[in-house]
Amino acid sequence: MIDPRVYSICEEYGVVIVDGRSYPGIRETRAVVTLDRILSAKGEDHFRLVLSTVAETENNQGYIDKHLLWAVSDLVETYRVLIEANPSEWLVCFDRAPVGELQVVAKGLRHQRFALVGMLAERVVRRFGPNAGQGDLFDDRRAA
Secondary structure, X not given: OOOHHHHXXXXXXOOEEOOOOOXXXXXXXXXXXXXXXXXXXXXXXXXXXXXXHHHOOHHHOOOOOHHHHHHHHHHHHHOHHHHHHOHHHHHHHHHHOOHHHHHHHHHOOOOHHHHXXXXXXXXXXXXXXXXXXXXXXXXXXXXX
């Protein structure tokens, strides 16, 4: 039985849960069991941060699958203090990450969730880590 809060909170964030046999579109997911597990294991505040991260950033709404949800959940758990101190910057960081492209890269790997966590964590550390203000001259992602 899926916790009814999953449906109501998803609706609040504009995420539509579709049938498991359907291919989800923009802002849609069929990962209802994953959502329920995250809510049950981590609590409502954590769940809301995960949904906020995927739903309130333009670059993450394309394919909200179980791997992305668990990856974001892992990152929210790891960087909770950072998120609470800089919620807007957290969302900007995710908005600038090419999440869809990273999902495609991870798709070919055995442990998609963990590959995605690593690739996204690298982006977070570059934005918020100790050398965040110091750009890498040879980085293809440097600002013009």
